[in-house]
Amino acid sequence: MSDMTHVTDELELFALDALPASDRARIAAHLAECPACREQARLLDEVAVALPGTLPERAVPTRLRARILATAGAERAVPRPRRRTAWASWLSPARVAIAVLAIAVVVLGAVDAATMRELAVTRAERDAYADTAVRFSHGGQTWYMAGRDQWAGSGGTLVAPSKPDAAAFIVFHDLRPVTSGAVYTLWLVDADGRWMRAANFMPNGEVAQTVTLDTPVQGFAQCALTIELQREGKRAGPLVMQSRISQPQ
Amino acid sequence: MADHASRRDANQPTDDALIGALAGRDLTALAVLYDRYGRVAYALAYRILGEPEAAEDVVHDGFLSAWRGAGSYRSERGNVRGWLLSIVHHRAVDVLRRKTTFRPAPLEVAEQRPADEDTAEEATRNVEHATVRAALEALPQAQRRTIELAYFGGYTHVELAEIMGVPLGTVKGRMRIGLQKLRRALDREHRVERTETLR
Ligand SMILES: [Zn+2]
Numbered sequence: 001m002s003d004m005t006h007v008t009d010e011l012e013l014f015a016l017d018a019l020p021a022s023d024r025a026r027i028a029a030h031l032a033e034c035p036a037c038r039e040q041a042r043l044l045d046e047v048a049v050a051l052p053g054t055l056p057e058r059a060v061p062t063r064l065r066a067r068i069l070a071t072a073g074a075e076r077a078v079p080r081p082r083r084r085t086a087w088a089s090w091l092s093p094a095r096v097a098i099a100v101l102a103i104a105v106v107v108l109g110a111v112d113a114a115t116m117r118e119l120a121v122t123r124a125e126r127d128a129y130a131d132t133a134v135r136f137s138h139g140g141q142t143w144y145m146a147g148r149d150q151w152a153g154s155g156g157t158l159v160a161p162s163k164p165d166a167a168a169f170i171v172f173h174d175l176r177p178v179t180s181g182a183v184y185t186l187w188l189v190d191a192d193g194r195w196m197r198a199a200n201f202m203p204n205g206e207v208a209q210t211v212t213l214d215t216p217v218q219g220f221a222q223c224a225l226t227i228e229l230q231r232e233g234k235r236a237g238p239l240v241m242q243s244r245i246s247q248p249q
Numbered sequence: 250m251a252d253h254a255s256r257r258d259a260n261q262p263t264d265d266a267l268i269g270a271l272a273g274r275d276l277t278a279l280a281v282l283y284d285r286y287g288r289v290a291y292a293l294a295y296r297i298l299g300e301p302e303a304a305e306d307v308v309h310d311g312f313l314s315a316w317r318g319a320g321s322y323r324s325e326r327g328n329v330r331g332w333l334l335s336i337v338h339h340r341a342v343d344v345l346r347r348k349t350t351f352r353p354a355p356l357e358v359a360e361q362r363p364a365d366e367d368t369a370e371e372a373t374r375n376v377e378h379a380t381v382r383a384a385l386e387a388l389p390q391a392q393r394r395t396i397e398l399a400y401f402g403g404y405t406h407v408e409l410a411e412i413m414g415v416p417l418g419t420v421k422g423r424m425r426i427g428l429q430k431l432r433r434a435l436d437r438e439h440r441v442e443r444t445e446t447l448r
Contacts, residue, residue, distance in 0.1 A: 012424040017342045018399035018406045042326055047431045049331035051400050052293035052338070053377030054385055060291040064305050065283055069276060071309070072316045076274050167274055169320055204323055212272050212320030 006030075007037055015044035029180045032205040075214070145225065145241035151176060156225065156241060160217050169212045172225075175203040182227050187235060188215060188245075189222040195235050196220075200228070217245055264329035271319035279316055286330055287312070289377065290337045296401050297341040307344060311337035338400075345403040380441070384434030392427035395420060 007030045013019050014027045031038045147154035156172040170186065178184060186199040198215050217223065224242040226235055262270070262281065270278035290311060294304035314336050315322075322332055385393060395413065398404050404412065409420045 009421065012421060012428055013399075013406050015428070016396065016399040016424065017338055018404065018409065018424075020405055020407075038326075043432065044428060045327050045331060045335065047381075047428050047435055048338075048400060049327065049334045050378045050381045050431065050435050051385075051396075052289050052296075052334050054382035055289075055292045055296055057288045057292045058295050060288055060308075061301065061305055064291070064308060065280070065287065067305075068283055068309050068312045069280055071313055072279055073276055075313075075316075076276065167272065167320075169272070201321060204321075210272075210320045212318075214317055 006034065008040065011037065011041050011044050014041060015048040017048075026180050028202065029177065032203055033177045035205075038205070143223070143243045143245050145223065145243040147174075147241045148239060151240045154241065158217065158223055158243065158245060160245075167212050167214065168217045169210055170223075172203075172209045172211065175209060177203055177205070178227055182229055182237070183231065184240070185226050185228040185235070185237070186211060186213070187224045187226065188213075188217060188220040189224060190219065191221045195224075197232065198223075200231050220245060265324055268315075268319050268322050268329055271316055279312065282315070282329070282333070283312060286333050289330075290334060293334060294337055294341045297338070297345055297403055303344060304341070307337060307341045311340055314340075342403040378435070378438065380434045380438040381431055384431050388427050388430060392423045392430075395423040396427045396431075399424065 007014070007027050010019065010023070010027055014024065017024075019027065031041055143158045145156045145158070146152075154172070154174045154176060156170045156175075158168065158170045160168040175184065183200045183202055185197055186201075187195045188198045189195050196215070198213050199211055201209075201211050203209065221244065222242060223245050225240040226237040227240060228235070228237040230236065262278070264282070264285070267278045267282050271282065287308065290308045291304055294307040294311075295301065298304050298307065311333065315333055322329065326332070327335075385396070388396070391413075395409060398409055398412070399406070406417060406420050410417045413420065
């Protein structure tokens with residue numbers, strides 16, 4: 001599965017976007033697994049994204065700002081079922097704290113709070129957990145999915161904040177790399193067994209990875225993660241993990 | 250990075266905070282992010298595509314992609330400005346490559362575009378990476394052309410080798426040496442900024 005031939009020779013091309021899509025995907029897959037190449041790629045990316053800063057700016061059409069905000073606002077306005085009363089009572093502050101810690105422990109594989117504090121987590125990981133905690137403070141529900149079969153050891157916690165307009169998200173941990181061209185696909189399954197694609201994403205190679213859902217999870221019975229070769233259409237790939245996500249009424 | 254973040258006053262939300270708010274579907278955060286990086290994103294898209302409408306579409310789609318995918322932003326891979334500009338760059342190049350009939354004229358260099366479309370005040374005020382720009386201008390023509398044709402022209406390495414009439418290895422070599430020089434310029438720029446901050 002993992003191709004450990006380093007891609008050093010192609011990182012300049014990658015940083016400048018001078019590769020066709022197929023090569024790009026191959027390099028991205030390698031970077032997901034190789035910290036050494038990833039660090040080099042990051043340094044080159046820094047140079048590449050300095051290049052736009054060398055351009056004189058142009059007058060931007062004033063409508064563009066409004067257009068962007070309108071599209072984003074329309075997406076946000078998609079009605080989400082409100083269950084504030086049910087969820088608000090679900091979590092006391094103490095339970096929130098315990099739940100936040102539980103997620104962090106699950107994600108880090110730490111045994112207790114003291115160990116967790118001592119862990120020299122990367123900035124990104126700390127951000128992810130801080131983010132988790134912030135969103136958690138709104139109260140909400142969580143479900144843990146454990147990796148099956150060859151994916152034992154991977155897992156993910158689905159968090160559905162009670163705040164009506166806050167997006168649900170999943171904190172995955174220890175996701176394995178996927179073969180070139182494949183993606184992880186997150187599905188929401190309704191009570192009638194219909195599978196709806198909620199997100200496609202690539203593993204980022206880190207211990208923890210947060211994926212935000214555009215779709216509210218309310219009303220769905222299960223959530224599942226598979227590996228797919230197609231970015232759209234029906235489920236075809238193997239089941240990596242799954243959980244029931246029924247809500248209290 | 251010489252982005253606006255380093256010069257912003259402490260009361261303003263950091264870029265990372267804005268991304269967090271974006272993931273929470275906060276439209277105000279999106280507006281602030283656009284106000285910070287919309288102009289440079291548009292300048293980039295316009296430079297690649299050469300048409301205002303296409304550039305506008307790419308910037309629109311890029312910011313929407315950030316809005317939807319804020320959860321996938323990883324701060325250890327680079328800062329928010331870089332992340333956004335990478336999204337916009339990638340999309341612009343995609344759009345360009347799909348238009349098989351259209352290729353930008355072999356663009357010599359950015360500043361040789363007619364300056365009348367930018368007010369003189371804007372042109373001087375808005376060049377973020379003055380040191381990098383100077384370093385780019387100081388590169389040997391072959392290195393500079395290779396980098397610019399790739400990054401702003403959207404050419405792949407195979408196409409570059411063809412249009413420049415050199416082997417692939419030469420294309421890569423020019424990029425490598427050119428980018429190393431720009432890297433050093435960027436480091437100098439950072440050092441200057443740090444010194445200014447300490448004052
Ligand atoms: Zn490597």
